[in-house]
Structures are given as structure tokens and as C-alpha cells.
Amino acid sequence: MAFFATRPDKSLVRELASHTGRGVDVIAHGSGPDASLLATRELLALRLLGEWRIFGWEEVTTGSWRAESLTFSWKTTTGEDFPVRLDDVGRLPELFQERVQASTVVTVSHDLARGRVQLIGRRKLDGSDEIRWYAVAGGGADLSDAPVAALVVAETDRLKAEYGV
Known part of the structure; x- marks a missing residue:
């Protein structure tokens, strides 16, 4: 090798x-x-x-x-x-x-009553500067749960505004 x-x-x-x-x-x-x-x-x-x-x-x-x-x-x-x-x-x-x-612009974690959600902004490295946003659930958190989904949307919107995208 x-x-x-x-x-x-x-x-x-x-x-x-x-x-x-x-x-x-x-x-x-x-x-x-x-x-x-x-x-x-x-x-x-x-x-x-x-x-x-x-x-x-x-x-x-x-x-x-x-x-x-x-x-x-x-x-x-x-x-x-x-x-x-x-x-x-x-x-x-x-x-x-x-x-x-x-490629990682920002990573924010939120502890929930059950588990946690991590929001991640990742920049394409092709020169376009496009940022893609991802939510990752862990520890029993469920992204399809209405309050969790609402948190993800609100926090993603906040981060987009904060990072100017």
C-alpha cells in the first residue's frame, strides 16, 4: 500500500x-x-x-x-x-x-426534549458560492414531528438571513 x-x-x-x-x-x-x-x-x-x-x-x-x-x-x-x-x-x-x-459554512446543534437536531450549511466548492442546508436528527429526534420541523424551518431561515443567503 x-x-x-x-x-x-x-x-x-x-x-x-x-x-x-x-x-x-x-x-x-x-x-x-x-x-x-x-x-x-x-x-x-x-x-x-x-x-x-x-x-x-x-x-x-x-x-x-x-x-x-x-x-x-x-x-x-x-x-x-x-x-x-x-x-x-x-x-x-x-x-x-x-x-x-x-465546504462547511456553519453547524448549529439544538438539544430537544427527545434527541437533537443539527443544522448544517454547506457551500458548493465549484465557485458558485451556493449554500445547501441540511438537517440531521439524532438521539431519537424525528424531523417529521411538527414542532421539530417548525424549528428546522425557522432556524434555517434565521441562518440564511444571518449568512446573507
Whole structure:
């Protein structure tokens, strides 16, 4: 397993550019038997069994590298988990955390009678400055509960006004 990988295969970069419809500057990548993971300043791209999945950094919530199992995994704002085996991770773990943090504008937590709700504003890193807002329930909180939903809407509106979006 190499931690300081060379540049990704040029054909893979061209394929990603074709898939996204624009030039890409890959700043970290990893590869495994069935997958390639390429990171740019704007996005994380997974090529698994010949198919591409593209994620803006604002769509990625957490991730980790498990050296003992050679598994790099991450979770998206939709709750999907993506574990992939990578024999070569290069600089992905450090870049991954930096990009997720770079896209986070604000995180506010509210403790409720039952559980908590976290409101998160995440900026797209494609130069558009668009901020996407997410609510994450934990500890038994239910986003479909009317008082919780009202809190989420009111707090999101307040944060949007506070951050000028």
C-alpha cells in the first residue's frame, strides 16, 4: 500500500473530464481492484466497476480510512454509505477531511426534549458560492414531528438571513 501515490492514469482523468463536461484537476486519488477514487477541489469522484458517481464536497458528511481492511469509506447527506477497497490511498485521507471542512459554512446543534437536531450549511466548492442546508436528527429526534420541523424551518431561515443567503 502506497501513501504517496503518483498521478492517476491520464485516461481515467480524461474519462472523468468527459463525464463532468469540464476539465478536472485531480489533487488526490486512490485505486483498488474494482474502484478508483479521484478528488478535485470541487468534487469527489468514484469509478466503481466502470460506472462513475460524482459527489460535490457539500454532499459528503464523514469519511474514514481503515488501513487494516484497506477500506476507504464515506457517507453522504442522503445517508448513503460508500465503502471501497483501495490498495493505494495516496493523500486521500488528509485531502478528504480538508475538503469536507472547506465546504462547511456553519453547524448549529439544538438539544430537544427527545434527541437533537443539527443544522448544517454547506457551500458548493465549484465557485458558485451556493449554500445547501441540511438537517440531521439524532438521539431519537424525528424531523417529521411538527414542532421539530417548525424549528428546522425557522432556524434555517434565521441562518440564511444571518449568512446573507
